[in-house]
Amino acid sequence: MKYLFFVLISFNFMFASVFYAKLEPVESYKVKAAVSGKVIYSNEDIEGKRANNTLVIKLDSFVDEVDLKQTQNKLEAIQTMIDIEGKNYNRMKKVSSKSDFEKDTQRLKVINLETSKADALIKIANLKDSIKNKKLLEKNNYIYNISVKNGDYVTPGTLLYESKDLSQGKLTIFVPIADIESIKNKNIYLDDKKSDLKITKIYIVADSEHISSYRVEIYVPNVKKFSRLVKIEFK
Known part of the structure; x- marks a missing residue:
């Protein structure tokens, strides 16, 4: 028991x-x-x-903010140049008297500007991220x-x-x-x-x-x- x-x-x-x-x-x-x-x-x-x-x-994000503003201005300028050079290229394609070399040279201008635009967009994104990370709420x-x-x-x-x-x-x-x-x-x-x-x-x-x-x-x-x-x- x-x-x-x-x-x-x-x-x-x-x-x-x-x-x-x-x-x-x-x-x-x-x-x-x-x-x-x-x-x-x-x-x-x-x-x-x-x-x-x-x-x-x-x-402190002062330098980043100045850089961001200037890069945004640069981006606007690049976009204006792309619009102008792009129109020039489209007109040049229709002109038979222009050689293939001239046409390719003009096309390369547009491509280089597009590359610069992409670089500026990346830089803007990085600057915005840096500024955001410097302000913690x-x-x-x-x-x-x-x-x-x-x-x-x-x-x-x-x-x-x-x-x-x-x-x-x-x-x-x-x-x-x-x-x-x-x-x-x-x-x-x-x-x-x-x-x-x-x-x-x-x-x-x-x-x-x-x-x-x-x-x-x-x-x-x-x-x-x-x-x-x-x-x-x-x-």
Whole structure:
């Protein structure tokens, strides 16, 4: 009888798996510089707060903006030249007294201008991208840490700031591979209270540190307090 009682206790323990995890934001980001430049604005006031389409970091883009304007003007001039030389070529094709050499020479002018136009378009696209990458705004993430100050010079890959998505929380646990199937359809209890949550993700490749376990994530909506330890049970 004692032996049977012990078996029942062991059986119940196996099927009421208990884990502990820290409730973290669903995503955390490290925002790094994509281009080089001098920091001309670092919004230290937003640090530790939630953004609202807020400018966080701005790099000096004066030279890029001047270059962009001049390249756009150059593009307009090239297009005008293409239109003129193209009309000249079309007229020349109809003149029988013009040699094939003259016609080919005129055609090459148009081709060279078209090549210059393509180069200008690429340069404009690159300049616009560079200017965009020098102005970093956050829609609604929480700004956790700003790593640069006004006057700093950054290069590609320099950490600018960190942000966190607080739209929901995430609990990460590591479940022994042998127990994965047994928890998939169980109810999830958080801090001894039954929830309507379900497992969000199971990474079916063993974790690099927990080599005999799968990483399991549970997303939690409407979180009021992050970074607290949560007891998780499957039963």
